[in-house]
Amino acid sequence: MKSILPLVLTGAATRKRGKTLIGPVDLTVGAEGFTIVIGPNGSGKTSLLQLMHGLGRVSKGSVRWNVSQAEAQRQQAYVFQTPIMMRRRVVDCIAYPLLLTGTGRKAARARAAEWATRLGLGEALDRPATVLSGGEKQKLALARALIRKPEILFLDEPCANLDGRATREIETILLEAYRAGTRIVMATHDMGQAKRLSTEIAFLYKGMIHEYGSAETFFSAPKTHEAQAFLRGDILE
Amino acid sequence: MNDILQGLSAAFHLIITFDGELAEITLRSFQVTLSAVAIGSLLGLPFGAWLAVNRFRMRRYTIAVLNALMGLPPVVVGLFVYILFSRSGPFGVLGLLFTPTVMIIAQVIIITPLIASIAHQAIRELWAEYHDLLLSLNTTKRQRIITLLWDGRRALLTAALAGFGRAIGEVGAIMIVGGNIDHATRVLTTAIALETGKGDFALALGLGFILIGLAIVLNLAIHILSRTEQGGRW
Amino acid sequence: MRFSKIALATAFVMSASIAVAEEIKVAVTTSFHNSGLSDILLPAIAEDIGLDVQLLVVGTGQALRLGEAGDVDAILVHSRKAEDAFLEAGYGTHRREIMYNDFVLIGPNDDPAKIGSAENAASALTLISNAETPFVSRGDDSGTHKKERALWASADLDDSTFGSWYRSVGAGMGATLNTASGMNAYVMSDRASWLNFGNKGDLALLFSGDPVLFNQYAFIPVNPKLHTHVKNDLANALEEWLVSDHARVLIDGYTINGETLFTHNAVAE
Numbered sequence A: 001m002k003s004i005l006p007l008v009l010t011g012a013a014t015r016k017r018g019k020t021l022i023g024p025v026d027l028t029v030g031a032e033g034f035t036i037v038i039g040p041n042g043s044g045k046t047s048l049l050q051l052m053h054g055l056g057r058v059s060k061g062s063v064r065w066n067v068s069q070a071e072a073q074r075q076q077a078y079v080f081q082t083p084i085m086m087r088r089r090v091v092d093c094i095a096y097p098l099l100l101t102g103t104g105r106k107a108a109r110a111r112a113a114e115w116a117t118r119l120g121l122g123e124a125l126d127r128p129a130t131v132l133s134g135g136e137k138q139k140l141a142l143a144r145a146l147i148r149k150p151e152i153l154f155l156d157e158p159c160a161n162l163d164g165r166a167t168r169e170i171e172t173i174l175l176e177a178y179r180a181g182t183r184i185v186m187a188t189h190d191m192g193q194a195k196r197l198s199t200e201i202a203f204l205y206k207g208m209i210h211e212y213g214s215a216e217t218f219f220s221a222p223k224t225h226e227a228q229a230f231l232r233g234d235i236l237e
Numbered sequence B: 001m002n003d004i005l006q007g008l009s010a011a012f013h014l015i016i017t018f019d020g021e022l023a024e025i026t027l028r029s030f031q032v033t034l035s036a037v038a039i040g041s042l043l044g045l046p047f048g049a050w051l052a053v054n055r056f057r058m059r060r061y062t063i064a065v066l067n068a069l070m071g072l073p074p075v076v077v078g079l080f081v082y083i084l085f086s087r088s089g090p091f092g093v094l095g096l097l098f099t100p101t102v103m104i105i106a107q108v109i110i111i112t113p114l115i116a117s118i119a120h121q122a123i124r125e126l127w128a129e130y131h132d133l134l135l136s137l138n139t140t141k142r143q144r145i146i147t148l149l150w151d152g153r154r155a156l157l158t159a160a161l162a163g164f165g166r167a168i169g170e171v172g173a174i175m176i177v178g179g180n181i182d183h184a185t186r187v188l189t190t191a192i193a194l195e196t197g198k199g200d201f202a203l204a205l206g207l208g209f210i211l212i213g214l215a216i217v218l219n220l221a222i223h224i225l226s227r228t229e230q231g232g233r234w
Numbered sequence C: 001m002r003f004s005k006i007a008l009a010t011a012f013v014m015s016a017s018i019a020v021a022e023e024i025k026v027a028v029t030t031s032f033h034n035s036g037l038s039d040i041l042l043p044a045i046a047e048d049i050g051l052d053v054q055l056l057v058v059g060t061g062q063a064l065r066l067g068e069a070g071d072v073d074a075i076l077v078h079s080r081k082a083e084d085a086f087l088e089a090g091y092g093t094h095r096r097e098i099m100y101n102d103f104v105l106i107g108p109n110d111d112p113a114k115i116g117s118a119e120n121a122a123s124a125l126t127l128i129s130n131a132e133t134p135f136v137s138r139g140d141d142s143g144t145h146k147k148e149r150a151l152w153a154s155a156d157l158d159d160s161t162f163g164s165w166y167r168s169v170g171a172g173m174g175a176t177l178n179t180a181s182g183m184n185a186y187v188m189s190d191r192a193s194w195l196n197f198g199n200k201g202d203l204a205l206l207f208s209g210d211p212v213l214f215n216q217y218a219f220i221p222v223n224p225k226l227h228t229h230v231k232n233d234l235a236n237a238l239e240e241w242l243v244s245d246h247a248r249v250l251i252d253g254y255t256i257n258g259e260t261l262f263t264h265n266a267v268a269e
Helices: A045-053 A069-073 A090-100 A105-118 A134-146 A164-179 A191-197 A215-220 A225-232 B002-016 B020-053 B059-069 B074-085 B100-136 B141-151 B153-168 B172-178 B188-197 B201-225 C002-017 C030-034 C037-049 C060-069 C080-088 C121-131 C143-154 C173-183 C191-195 C232-242 C245-252
Strands: A007-016 A019-029 A034-038 A060-064 A076-079 A152-156 A183-188 A200-205 A208-214 C023-029 C052-058 C074-077 C096-108 C135-137 C166-168 C186-190 C203-207 C214-221
Touching: A007 A045, A019 A045, A019 A060, A019 A208, A034 A045, A034 A191, A045 A076, A045 A152, A045 A183, A045 A200, A076 A134, A076 B100, A090 A105, A090 A134, A105 A134, A134 A164, A164 A183, A164 A191, A183 A191, A191 A215, A200 A215, A200 A225, A208 A215, A208 A225, B002 B201, B020 B059, B020 B100, B020 B141, B020 B153, B020 B188, B020 B201, B059 B100, B074 B100, B074 B172, B100 B141, B100 B153, B100 B172, B141 B153, B153 B201, B172 B188, B188 B201, B188 C173, C023 C030, C023 C060, C023 C232, C030 C037, C030 C052, C030 C173, C030 C191, C037 C052, C037 C232, C037 C245, C052 C060, C060 C074, C060 C080, C060 C143, C074 C232, C080 C143, C080 C214, C096 C121, C096 C191, C096 C232, C096 C245, C121 C143, C135 C173, C143 C186, C173 C186, C173 C191, C173 C203, C186 C191, C214 C232, C232 C245
Parallel strands: A034 A183, A034 A200, A076 A152, A152 A183, C023 C052, C023 C074, C135 C166, C135 C186
Antiparallel strands: A007 A019, A007 A060, A200 A208, C074 C214, C096 C186, C096 C203, C096 C214
């Protein structure tokens, strides 16, 4: 089974209504790593993730996987900033991606129950997903994303609306998944989180990648003026 | 006011004595309308969902036409269906005129746009919610429609019930294509029209109260069976 | 769950359509049906000749239309001119006179136009026109309506020039009577419908008896040469029954509040 990585973006950009949301961007996402996409609000983090995942329109340039587009789509997962809950029970929400690919209902529900327990949702299996708390919803989204064992997982500021405890729980699971071999690309504006989790950093500013490299290098010796200002805590306009 | 009281007592009397004719026309009313609702739902619900998730050039016009068809005057539909199924018409050989079957056909034509329109609106909202997720999960169009239909089933039930409401009270079309023939195509609404025409308002009102009562009972039954409004459940 | 509903509904529908062995569809006018006579005749017909007569109660115009289209096997109407035109055009085989009733003039109890003492129908209508009291007309080109128009014409009055006191409703006999009752207006009705009407309000029968108000009903089988599917033999059997002695007894004997409504005048061949 060929890996879908590396993912290569060449001069890729997304334009909407005359405005460039992101790009042009040249970026290679290699086979291994925990990439954090960081930058001020409005810098295009969401647009970049969606461009990579195929939710955003490729207005210019190209977004190429190691395999065909169709093949690559099956091996990815995406966690939205505001988790999208289906109007179903928790166990059915988590099992949904498996049902799509032909897994039988019983088997799917069993796997979903396992994952739910792993993420601390074991007690909530039969509750409607819409009544969960913010943290629980995000954990559900994560379980749903991981249940198909994707090669790459995109996350768009998953802990933005969560408290410290929920954040820690989610970070723990992410690290587990990473160590189990899942490639992770995650957007955040939380510096501490970036330091805790990342192996490499993509720093975004005004829709362009200003710096891209190992996490160590970025945090100790940022090259660009904007990155330095950002790390200092200044407001970037 | 006196007429209304007389109507209530007429209704009461008919029910208490298990009036045979009342039972016959009531049963026929429900046969015709429930059949029409079943067929109309089978046609309208998936179409409404399909319209919500598909983007194509003529989409705006299709939706506009669909919404406009909701306002089709039933009597015009009846006339149209009559012309089609008259012996001198294209489908005359089927001999369906003045039978409950053609009444069902007329009612299907009347209620399917209504069901499809409500379904479309409900599914469209749900699709807006699910859009990014279903795209991200790489679903096929067919999977999307099935998922939306299932998750949106409560709203779809409302669509079907709206169709039921429109059909059970309809009289113009089925009067023309059914002929209101005693013991053959007479239903509650056409019987009410007949009694009103004879000036027997008490009986007409009585039948009307029974019609409304049955519609309420049916709706209640459906809501109880689908366990809506039960604390926190969808 | 939806499937079994359909199956069940289909079964019900089919069972509703399986009828008695011999059945015939006859279009009759609202004035005939509202008299209540059909409730007496139909069971007798079923018993005597085993024929299930399915009545479509419609206006004269629609009855003729149904006959033209071949959607019914025979018609029973009361509009000589329209019947002749129907036969001329070849839609029916022949007409057979069965019975007659009469038209009457109905109006508010206090009779503001004073037609109660009129000499004949034409002068009664002239009085109404002069007084401009509200008058409700069938307005639906039915046999009754055509009769009414002919009467206005016989009094040298043009009903298309009447003012707002003349209200043309375009409805059947019952609905028209309802409207007249609601407006407390004058109206021309056939006696049978009036006697059987349940919402008289303040109206009363004010004028009748002029021979010109005579209303002949005729039976016309739809032409099988034009529509091969019509049950012409059954139509003929029904016609035979309608001119029979048993029919005569039932029709002449039908009363409401002691008043006879119809007079059987069929001639046996």
